[in-house]
Amino acid sequence: MALFGSINAIYVLLGCVILGVSAGLLGCFAFLRKRSLLGDALAHAALPGVCMAFILSGQKDPLLLLLGAMVSCWIGAISVDGIVKYTRCKEDSALGMVLSFYFAVGILLLTHIQKQGNAAQSGLEKFLFGQAASLLGRDIILLGTLGIGMCIVVALFYKEFKAVSFDRDFAHASGMNTRLIEYTLATLIVLAVCVGLQAVGVVLMAAMLVTPAAAARYWTDRLGRMLLLATLFGGLSGALGALTSYYGDRMPTGPWMVVAVSSVFLFSLLFAPKRGVVPRAWRLRRFRLHTAEENLLRTLYKARENTQAWDTPQSLAEILQQRNMPMAALRHTLHRLTRKGLVCQTGLRFALTPEGLQAARDVTRRHRLWEVYLTRQLEIAPDHVHDDAEEIEHILTPELEQQIIELLGHPETDPHGQIIPGLPTSEARP
């Protein structure tokens, strides 16, 4: 592979992976505290520090500039906290103000420096807009050390960070020094931002903090797994970005990292098993079909309840008289029930099969039990309970049903005087 022939390309690849990993890891905490845009604000807040470092030292030593960036980022993070705490302004306003004010101060200093005619200043703004391709060996050593350091700190204080992110008051009450923990966390985020700035620039740095965390959130409800996934997504897109820019023609690294991580996000958004849009829509559809089937079974049951002539089939018109619904929906549901063997079709008329009868009894029982429960226990008028029962009949579990039966003392009829079918026989009573 040509890639491994060039030591520079390997540096860039390594740098991007480290950046993705550390940003993905710390972005999760910003995400959980609903401050996803913190990275954006802090990345802008680095500019005055860079300029001050240059003004004070008179040279473009990368380490000094990085130090300056960290100091002003950190002050920016403290300002956000301070504004939220001591004024009545909200979080988003605090972020917006810190972002624009610090950046304005930075531009003011930058233009001031440029007018001074110091030749060394040219390219100072490159610090903010990122050039992954210019990463050198010593940058990688610095990035790598910082990245590994951050992972270690997160591992050491995992419990504390977790507590503060989810429930600050609880953390405080259980004797943790929440302020110290918050400052540590803020410092780590500042480090991640400053490290990333040089590689991908301000805006794309914000993406590397938000997007991996947002993507990871779709896959799991556990913080540990979320951190791992976000780290993985971040590192992966770092590698993809570096590779694309290496093999492609005029492909910038940073933006391709963001496109890669956004694609991961899009995939998670759509297809993550529990929270993804498609699986959720699928489950909703399944539930709707299930509901329609049970409703129809109950309708078929009620129509023959008085005569008990279960084998006498009903025409479509008869069914529609009982339950008003679109003809197409009725046909569709009947078709599904027939296929499941719960309904049998003779010509254009339909009857319940023995299995169908059993299922219809079950759902009718749940419906009527719930009506009894509502009228007796919650003292709701009998003519108000039907709609509620119509919904609960589909989701009542056998255990709950048993509890309701016992609570109500094995009722025989519902509030409208209809028999509750399929109750456990009275001999089974304790």
Add this chain to the structure above:
Amino acid sequence: MSDALWIILVGCLVASSCALVGCFLVLRKLAMLGDAISHAVLPGIVIAFMLTGSRNVVPMLLGAGAMGLLTVFITDVLNRFGKLQSDASMGVTFTWLFAIGVILVTRYTAQVDLDVDCVLYGDILYAPFDVWAFGSHLVAPRAAWLLGVVTLVNAIVLLLGYKQFKVCTFDPALAASMGIQVAFWHYLLMGLVSVTTVASFESVGAILVVAMLVIPANTAYLLTERLSRMILLAILLGCTSAIGGYWLAERLDASIAAAMGVVAGLQFILAALFAPRSGVISRLRGPRGAGLQLPENSEGTNATAQHVVNS
């Protein structure tokens, strides 16, 4: 008129148009939207450039405006259907669009003269030199025309829909129960924000837009509890920071737009410290026992909402 006066006038127009919509953004906790939009429009501008092949400002503004609305829309969709918290929705959306814009610029427009810095982010310093004339008497900088129209449109729309915007902002549920089309007014406001952001940063640079959308509105928020006063105050504060910023930039020989943003920030710091009721100092010295407990602003907002219902 001298260049200095034109620059200050353009600054004041940016301040006014931004303050008009900025107050609502701040109250709706959407303060970062200006920043998001000003970045997300990049692909719109590049595509408009690629389609027309010219740097004509009208197609670029259209492309940018469309992209701004798209940003709002995607954010909403992620938030509502993707069940993603709103701050993250915004962050994911605009960084993604910006990345695509940068890729398009490097890939397709590198050989043509489309510099991101100069097309996307104008500088207020050059505003007086780009002149549009209507007839022989009406000669004014293009930025002044553009922002004048935007300010006027913002003012008219907000005046016509003041009650609706107000109720939708403070109590969307109440608004819906009053028969107000909440979604319509939301997107109308977002459309105004989008147009304002794009028009302003094209003339004066993105940094000043974000500052002017957020900072004066928040300063005003600290000083009053009535929406109408907040808006007027934000306009006033924005204009004074435009004037003060020009003076500061002259003294330091530095960027005018940045100096305007800095002055706006200084105003906020002063207000945060010394505001009569909600300032840090007055609360520290306030009635014993009050300490740093915040006067809860929901009282004020409920009162205004109530006022609207009664009127």
